[in-house]
Amino acid sequence: GNSVTQMEGPVTLSEEAFLTINCTYTATGYPSLFWYVQYPGEGLQLLLKATKADDKGSNKGFEATYRKETTSFHLEKGSVQVSDSAVYFCALKTYNNAGNMLTFGGGTRLMVKP
């Protein structure tokens, strides 16, 4: 079956530090890959996505590249801000006749200190 593994948190960084959150996956076929962000007290929001190998998703300064050879989709940001403090979820999607199924990793909490 499908699975997503993320680095455990919390990750604590100072403002303007470089961020990497690791994500690896196991899937049959060719999944689409996603990063979702959850701010305190809110639901999940789509941050970025990539639909095929070597695609790079980017949004709000965050980037992730779909690496089929290493089955990875690591999230990076060059300079984090306090407002980036949130929980980040890596996810994959495969398509079947029954639905639009997302498989999530366990989430990584990021705390950015001023």
Place this chain on the structure above:
Amino acid sequence: NAGVTQTPKFRVLKTGQSMTLLCAQDMNHEYMYWYRQDPGMGLRLIHYSVGEGTTAKGEVPDGYNVSRLKKQNFLLGLESAAPSQTSVYFCASSYAAGRQYFGPGTRLTVT
């Protein structure tokens, strides 16, 4: 547009009690989903629906029932709550295989 809304936001139940969580969306989406979120485990799919009048089991359906009588609403029922069902519940909706939009969540505690 309100997007995806969930009612209630918080609830405390005693073991054995029943309750229904309501999810509503105003985006005319065909697909709707119920997830539960537990620490360190991400979100896990409980049940989903690909259209009005249809429902299907997800990864962790035991102890839950759902109904989709109207396209815009997706109800999640707990007939006899157990402490293991203490969790945060998220509803989501999408156009078929498109992007899923999530509600703000319902925090349920079963004592």
